[in-house]
Amino acid sequence: MILFKIISPPIKGIFDSGETTEYFGKCVFALAADPKATEYNGKILTTADVGQKYNLFDEGKTQPKETAPRFREFINCLNKIRNPADYRENAKI
Numbered sequence: 001m002i003l004f005k006i007i008s009p010p011i012k013g014i015f016d017s018g019e020t021t022e023y024f025g026k027c028v029f030a031l032a033a034d035p036k037a038t039e040y041n042g043k044i045l046t047t048a049d050v051g052q053k054y055n056l057f058d059e060g061k062t063q064p065k066e067t068a069p070r071f072r073e074f075i076n077c078l079n080k081i082r083n084p085a086d087y088r089e090n091a092k093i
Contacts, residue, residue, distance in 0.1 A: 019047055023058035030054040043079045 027050040031037045034054075048064040050056070057063055067075065080086075 019058050019064050023047060023051065023056065026056045027051060030056060042082050042084055044075050046075070
């Protein structure tokens with residue numbers, strides 16, 4: 001793959017253990033089929049969280065690892081800032 005010719009071997013390992021596009025598709029399908037999915041409007045979701053919520057598995061019956069705590073905190077912060085109900089308060093930030 002061209003991408004692997006331009007990135008260093010340690011970074012290549014990150015992609016080797018990543019989820020498949022089929023897993024991502026399962027996550028999108030599960031959200032689209034959920035009548036309560038509108039509660040996620042405007043929010044950043046990870047495939048790890050969606051997969052756990054809907055009990056989805058990738059090839060080899062695996063699920064992605066949980067999001068690292070520092071990234072989880074960052075995502076939660078962004079979701080709070082992006083909350084449409086608080087847009088006026090957040091505009092002051």
